[in-house]
């Protein structure tokens with residue numbers, strides 16, 4: 001197998017165009033899949049030396065996160081804590097400390113498991129994905145990208161993620177641990193704007209309920225433009241249960257997840273709602 005270690009994005013793209021090779025980030029998914037024979041790449045492009053891909057910075061009204069930023073990097077970042085709270089929360093509970101040191105946000109999208117912890121927060125926060133190949137460059141909403149099959153061409157590099165700075169309140173919660181409770185995994189991310197106790201532009205994303213994480217249109221409609229109170233919360237709980245029922249149908253995990261999602265949804269809102277009002 002051929003092994004490449006480019007030092008720049010340009011070199012990585014050129015190699016990807018000319019060699020039949022797969023991008024390697026932290027390897028926590030890819031190496032496992034290579035060991036089990038699920039994938040057998042004829043070449044590897046190790047992105048570990050492309051330091052620009054690890055940057056986390058604010059530019060032009062966006063929080064820009066390079067695809068090689070690890071969950072540990074993100075979980076320690078003040079910029080992420082202040083501007084993308086739901087993502088920051090997801091980074092505290094993803095995997096184990098060793099996995100968080102290795103695993104990248106780009107790899108989380110590249111692998112795109114139904115239970116990928118990074119994706120619901122990014123969806124709720126309205127993130128766009130910066131994609132590049134030697135031929136083409138595009139910035140596409142994550143929600144749109146997740147509708148594509150295949151997700152990416154082999155030569156397409158996830159350059160990074162752009163989260164608009166909108167002073168959103170956001171939160172994330174999940175159920176179950178990957179190894180111990182794989183079937184029961186479920187995650188919810190919520191982001192919303194608050195204007196004088198009215199909630200606007202509510203975005204709720206669910207993980208481990210379908211083939212890929214997704215944003216719920218109906219929850220946005222049911223919950224936006226209303227007062228934030230107990231009635232609002234209960235309306236959300238009923239709707240999120242309906243969505244899970246519809247998405248999972250007769251699957252074995254459906255009865256359990258339908259009940260569990262109510263608790264996970266409430267927990268995701270905990271950082272936004274405090275007793276008697278909204279957190280400052």
Ligand SMILES: Cc1cc2nc3c(=O)[nH]c(=O)nc-3n(C[C@H](O)[C@H](O)[C@H](O)COP(=O)(O)OP(=O)(O)OC[C@H]3O[C@@H](n4cnc5c(N)ncnc54)[C@H](O)[C@@H]3O)c2cc1C
Pocket residue numbers: 022023024025026027028029030031032047067068093094095096099102103104105106107108109110111115116117118152156157158159178
């Ligand atoms: C013990 C264990 C526990 C885990 N726990 C969790 C958990 O709690 N939550 C969770 O979400 N995940 C978990 N994972 C899965 C995994 O750690 C994540 O999906 C991780 O984010 C993958 O990132 P990586 O950098 O290791 O990607 P890699 O394994 O290097 O790559 C994954 C895929 O993405 C592609 N890719 C990577 N970077 C790019 C790029 N820049 N451009 C284009 N394609 C790219 C690769 O080609 C590959 O197909 C766990 C894994 C293990 C082994």
